[in-house]
Amino acid sequence: xxxxxxxxxxxxxxxxxxxxxxxxxxxxxxxxxxxxxxxxxxxxxxxxxxxxxxxxxxxxxxxxxxxxxxxxxxxxxxxxxxxxxxxxxxxxxxxxxxxxxxxxxxxxxxxxxxxxxxxxxxxxxxxxxxx
Ligand code: HEC
Numbered sequence: 001x002x003x004x005x006x007x008x009x010x011x012x013x014x015x016x017x018x019x020x021x022x023x024x025x026x027x028x029x030x031x032x033x034x035x036x037x038x039x040x041x042x043x044x045x046x047x048x049x050x051x052x053x054x055x056x057x058x059x060x061x062x063x064x065x066x067x068x069x070x071x072x073x074x075x076x077x078x079x080x081x082x083x084x085x086x087x088x089x090x091x092x093x094x095x096x097x098x099x100x101x102x103x104x105x106x107x108x109x110x111x112x113x114x115x116x117x118x119x120x121x122x123x124x125x126x127x128x129x130x131x
Pocket of ligand 1: 041046079
């Protein structure tokens, strides 16, 4: 009788613990997780280096957070992105990564990140890249 009560209580505890664990990623999610973002960046890496000044098909993303769009020296941007004149921050990177062609009509970047969490994570990762 007592054992049964204890098992039930333990069961409730497990349910509570699971609910608690689930709410953790939801809180972290809004800010983005740079470590998870580094994994998402594997999709960007074929076109983007994280080393300053190293260009691939796309410009280096070292120090891109806080940089003016289309201004990495030595990289030939589309005139569309050069004319965009935004300073990259959370909000416009989020819009850009949802659909570069929608955010900047005529851009050369055709890759998008439809998943909300992946976008927040990769933006958090971009913030960690020094110039
Ligand atoms: C298929 C190649 C390709 C992939 C994959 C790609 N990009 Fe790009 N990206 C480009 C190109 C090309 C440009 C330059 C666009 C232009 O000049 O219009 C660019 C530009 C950018 C810029 C603007 C840089 C600046 O200096 O203004 C950011 C930010 C960016 N990409 C982030 C990302 C992120 C983050 C990912 C991965 C989630 C990614 N890109 C994946 C090709 C790519």
